[in-house]
Amino acid sequence: MCGFAERVPVATALERLLARVAPLAPESVPVTEAADRVAAVEVRARIAVPHFPRAMMDGYAVAAASTTSASETRPRSLSVIGEVRAGHAYDGSLVRPGDAVRITTGAALPPGADAVLMAELTDPGRDGEVQAVAAVPPGKHVAPVGEDVDEGAVVLHAGRRLRPQDAGVVASVGVGAVAVVRRPRVRILITGDELLAPGAMPEGPRVVDSNSLVLHALCRRDGAAAVEIVRLPDDPRAIETAMREPADLTLVTGGSSVGPEDHAPRVLAALGELTVHGVAMRPSGPAGFGFIGPRPVFLLPGNPVSCLCAYAFFAGPALRRLGGRSVAWPERSVRARLTRKVSSPLGRTDYLRVRLTPDGDGWNAHPVMLSGASILSSTTEADGAVIVDEGSEGHAEGDEVLVYRYDEAS
Template identity: 50%
Template sequence: MPTPQRTASTDVRMRGFTQRSEVGTAWAWIDAHTPPLATEPATLGDAIGRVLGQDVVAPIAVPEFDRAAMDGYALRGGDTTGASDYNALEFPVLGEAWPGRPFEGATPAGSAVRIMTGSPVPPGLDAVVPAEYASEHGGRVTITHAVAPSQHVGRIGEDIARGSTVLAAGRRLRPQDLGLVASLGLAQLQLVRQPRVRLLVTGNEVRPPGEPKGPYEIYDANSLTLRGLLARDGGLLESHQRLGDDPQRIAQALAAPGADVVLVSGGSSVGAEDHAPRLLATLGELAIHGVAMRPSSPAGMGRIGEALVFLLPGNPVSCLCAYDFFAGRAIRRLGGRATDWPYRAATATVARKIVSQVGRVDYVRVKLGEAGVEPLALSGASVLSSTTRADGFVVAPAESEGYGPGAQVTVYLYECP
């Protein structure tokens, strides 16, 4: 799929788009420029949710010794043959074994050792009779249950063999994964570096929440949305800057080193104050500007040096949509994560027609009811509350005119992970 060529002379302000790239073209460009970042060492406490940069190989076996899996009495399994409620067997108790404190005496045939869960099984003994099948009096234990050799004993390497690969590179780490690594005595892992993300907010009319504003000014909603999204996708906020519509400040913030990804909120369209596309083309490469989708058609992307730059429309729903389609994909890929949508998906039946148009991708906010999926009646790109009233969204592909009642669709659900 060819990538549109842009030049430093590209300036669509007050002219409009003469062409729009397909969503697939934008994805192909992103995928071509987002190899996983280099690896770095990190402590286990900082590893949850991150991606392994190299295989984890077990330096030890787990367990490293034969250990009791039950509280009871260690003995030879063969010595218990025939034991039952009607044929109790009796053994002398030579001592006891505790976790970290093994029994160190001799264990002749026909003897037992009191043992606790996790304790080393004494040499020569090979099974554990659970405490509920035993009673001890005067230094002797009576058992009423036979056990086979190795029963209720965790053998050396039974969980993890020394030298085995226990976690493969590319895995996103869960809490139980880190517990397993800790059981091997490892304190650090090599992880894919998290992308550093710079967030630039443009617009003279935009004010931070909590500060006074004029009657025609607006509060900055996009920053909080984007900060939550990039954290969800494994990005690290490098800086957050509100720049107004000053071209010089925007240019300096775009070109400054230190970020892997730069997100520009607002100023991406064709208005007289939409400076970011022209500045990106001047400072680096404006690869794509204008995408055949609704909302988010003014979205754009390019590069300045090694940093990827994403131009996100200022309308809140368009900003969310453009992030999820493009910037989020790049951040996930750079951090070693999958490109899949980071939403739980469900299949549902369309209850009321979802309208789309051939030639563009539609991001349709929907409600889920007893009758099925219904698009929200109000779907403007500035109506952020539509994303809080919606249960999720449906993506209508460019080759589709939408979905009629009865059609089966995939709904991506807005819910906390």
């Protein structure tokens, strides 16, 4: 029995992976469900916003010239010839010089009017009249047609992950449905005779599977539509049957290495292609991935930190790309100063957990001492991760490093 024949550098593995992963085909969703989805094509305005000259204040719609030289001391009297409220059609006559139409914010300006005289700039007049006590120029308190969006304008570019306000703009331009990248369906195969389902009390030689919970939450964060979790014994036939089932992306945890009980790599090689097996990284050295048809299948070590780490480096970027999102790590990053030297052999990528403490305007990063691949609590005690890449032999105390924060991911 021997170890991995070759360990593939992280960058090479990622390149081989992403070369074969593309966004899923688009689907159409109602605009009410478009927020946070990724636009598959650009969206153009079907109508201008506003599509009529719109009053921006409560008051009187007038021809601006009717108010010329009006003031507190020399008010000008206007005939109130009608009223128009937001959402209602004006059914009165043309607004001529000397006329005024009561209007509320959001209503369409009646024909002949070109300005709104704020209610605050009027005094009551005789029956059927109002007094303008100030002059208003044409266009005052009127939003012209297209002030917000012109008809035909691009309101959304392809590839945009819709922010809350994007969904609002799309609806406002009369678009009812948006073509968005389909969200990936994920299957997670948890292998291991020793594993109990989350919620159980560990007993005898059995422990609770935590990887399914961690991966489920990560997949949801990264835009998965559905995440199905299947628990399997260390049985190659059971793993093969489960690995054949359709999905957009499959994760397999446990049995990813080269021992006799490590069935997943052999099963994947038989069903499709084992593209990478063994990566020059720590933790997660025994990770791998391949494809069954176009579908990526990830072999994640069962040790929980390795599992988390292999997801972060490979499965996560692939999942996000399938859903049209950025492959970049979604964790917020901050620069921090290392408080202790860390060593890492040339040619290996290390995933270092650190605690952050504020230091003036910046941060200090303290490497977490308990850093074994099986110590999941090291990732809950830590505030983030530092990547020591393969070209580096580590960092000296005081070096500035980039920390991906566990607490803030988008």
